[in-house]
Amino acid sequence: MKRGRGDGWGDGQDDDAESSETWERWRGRAGSSDGPDGFRRGGTGAASARLAVEPVGRSTGRTGPAWLGYLPLALLVTAGIAIGGITLLRILGGIGRERARDLALPTQPSEAPIEALGAIDETTLQAWIERLADPSLGGRDTPSAGLDRAQAWVAEEFRAIGLAPWTTHDSAHDSAHDLPHGGPLARPLGDETLRPYFHPFRASAAFFGRVPYEAPLFSGPGRGDAVCELILARSDARFTAGTDFVPIARSSAEDPIFRGEAEADLVFAGYAIDSRPNEYDDFADVDVSGKIALVLDGEPEGGAFEGRFQDDEVTAEACLWNKLDALAREGAAGALVVDLFTEDAPLEYRWTRAYWNPPTMDQVRGGLPTLRISVAAATTLLGTSxxxxxxxxxxxxAPVAAPVPAGTKVRMRAATIREDVELRNVVGQIASEPGRGYLVVGAHLDHIGVGPRGRIGSGADDNASGVAAMLAVARALMSEDGRQRLAGTGVLFCAFTGEEDGRVGSEALVARLRSRPVAPGSRGRCLGMINLDMIGRGPATSAVVLGLTECPEMRAPFERALSSGLHGFDRVQEVTSPEFFQRSDHYAFYEAGIPALFLFEDWPHLPGIYHTWLDTPEKLSVPKVASMARLAALVAFELAR
Incomplete structure (x- = not known):
């Protein structure tokens, strides 16, 4: 789910103090009267200044009744009460706008079992969730190679279920465009037969909600010579960009291109950690001054370090930016950071690092030339693994020495540039018959990536749960019974990209819907959108729906679906919250005039794992995800009626 400004869903999992810089970023521009919950505050700033009152009966020397002396105080008290009353009314108004109520449910099913719902099974849902939340996907950041692989997997599942690609009759627009930077989206798909399921679009570098997109400057047309490189000087052997090494995104608002280079002797500097509390110092016997330091990602753990560093948690010592700060203080000329997870997985470029909830002080800083390198490249450079x-x-x-082969000099250059990026949604369809409308069932596939301490945001609840449920709904609706119940109504199934960056993917899809037919020879009306986002936590037999107040035409179909009693819930809350309703992909459809529902897990929202590395599959209730899928399928059948 898209992060709200000043999100109050933190659980204090990180002990770092929140930096003032981070706080200013979340609460808006400095000096704004926006509060951390995004609502405007009253009774501050200019309003307070206007309360200044001139003393009465003193500057003129005239006297008056004694009570006049208390008039300034009385005016101040009155004004304060008035402002307090206005503020209280605003608070009460906000409370009034955010409410929840239980919807009526039957005590027993009122309809015979629907055969199509039998296609929704918990074993398959569990496997799908585990696949999407696998750490090998690197947190499915937008864009990233991990998200590319997740999208290819969803396309394969669409095809296996029997969904057709969504035809928009615009091959020039829908074909994938290779971008000049040679980054992750320019790589072949592996299975080109999946390409029709992908619907690419371009997003400007500045369009993202967190930080602008920054591409690695690899060699390519128009790139010149100032590109990333890593060369072992003694043999002039060149390592391969994108395979052996990648840069770290470091550009700034003042300079959209970052280039840092160095040529120096190589030295091994352990984890680049100097921690007195943990009785560990990588710099005690190693001089990195004027040298390029090869260092390990993360921090020491286990073995003889029991009771130090990491017990159940990764400490700030593992933060990449803290390592680079330490190397800069020691006078290093550059850094090569070994990604220890690349022994069995490819090295992948990360354009951003996950911001956890609540925010920490693990922020990008410093300008030391830095490359991330693979285990294989590090082995070649050091002569040992x-x-x-x-x-x-x-x-x-304790630190150990690693004698580097004599004369090992390295030439390195890190280079990145801010530029537009190609993204893509994954879309499959049950085509509508001529004259029939269509539905949209969607869930965002992306998450927030990997943090600067190497912790991976697996995003099991946010939103592997929703994508798995969407696939289950597709299986149910594609069954023989499901197709009969749809009666020619079409359905688009959409795995959105870029939800965490401000609904980038759903906004692009809505723009496409406005301008292109959904099925050959038909421009059917969109009957509604069902969004599944974060549906796996909380009591297994309760659910939340948003959108019935904003889209009253959805109330009757939803309540009919509830009345069937075939979903598995014994409590469903209708929540009305204008701010929360804007927080996921359905809102793009709502803004376009398309009725939309948001199925959610619980209210008030459960603290603990939202936008943290703790969002893993074992925290979820798979029976609840199955019930959510059944409810979504029932609503789809009712909308088709």
Missing amino acids: PLALAEAIRGAG
């Missing part, structure tokens, strides 16, 4: 070095440190409980 960095994994073996990490294990030696773990066993010794």
Whole structure:
């Protein structure tokens, strides 16, 4: 789910104090009267200044009744009461706008079992959730190679279920465009037969909600010579960009292009950590001044480090930016950071680092030239495996020396540039018959990536749960019974990208719907949209729906679906919250005049794992996800009627 400004869903999982810089970013521009919940505050600033009152009967020397002396105080008290009353009314008004009530449910099913719902099974849902939340997908950031793989997997599932690609009759627009930076989206799909399920669109670099997109400057047309490189000077051997090394995004608002380069002797500097509380110092016996330091990602853990550093949590010592700060203080000329997870997985460029909830002080800073390198590249440079070095440190409980081959000099350049990026949604369809309308069932596929301490946001609840439920709904509606109940009504199934960056994908899809037919020879009316986002936590037999107040035409179909009793819930809350209603992909459809419902897990929202690395599959109730899928399918059948 898209983060709200000053989100109050934190659980204090991170002990770092929130920096003033971070707070200003979340609450809006400095000096704004916007509060952390996004609502305007009253009774501050200019309004307070206008309360100044000139003393009465003093500056003129005239005297008057004694009570006149108390008039300024009386005016101030009256004004204060008035402002307080206005503020109270505003608060009460906000409370009035955010409410929840239970909807009526039957005590037993009022309809015979629907055969199509039998296609929704918990074993398959569990497998789908685990697949999408697998750490190998790197948190499914937009854009990233991990998200590319997740999208290809969803397209494969669409095809296996029997969904057809969505035809928009615009092959020039819908074909994938290779971008000049040679980044993750320019790589082949692997299975080109999946391409019709992808609907690409371009987003400007500045369009993203968190930070502008920043591409690695790899060699390519129009790039010149100032591109990323890593060369072992003694043999002039060149490592391969995108395979052996990638840059770290470091551009600034003042300079949209970042280039940092160095040529120096290589030295191994462990984890680049100097921590007195943990009795560990990688710099005690290593001089990195004027050298390029090869360092390990993360921090020591386990073995002889029991009771130090990480017990159940990763400490701030593992933060990439803290490592680079330490190296800069020690006078290093550059840094090569070994990604220890690349032994069995490809090295992947990350244009951003996850911001956890609540925000921490793990913010981008410093300008030391830096490349992330693979285990294989580090082994070539050091003459020994960095994994073996990490294990030696773990066993010794202290830094270990790694003699670098004599004369090992390295030439490196890190380069990134802000530029537009191509993104894509994944869309499959049950085509509508001529003259019939269509529905949209959607869920966002993206999450927030990997944090600067190496912690992966798996996004099991947010939103592998919703995507898995969407696939289950597709299976139910594609069954023979499901097709009969749809009676020619079409359905688009959409795995959106960029929801975490401000509903980028759903906005693009809505623009496409406005301008292109959904099925050959038909421009059917969109009957409604059902959005599944964060549906796996909380009591297994309760659910939340938003949108019935905003879209009254959805109330009757939804209540008919509830009355069937075939979903598995014994409590469904209708929540009205104008601010919360804007927080996911359905809102793009609502703004376009398309009725939309938002199915959600619980209210008030459960604290603890939202936008943290703790959002993992074992925290979810798969029976609840199955019930959500059944409810969505029932609503779809009612809308088709």
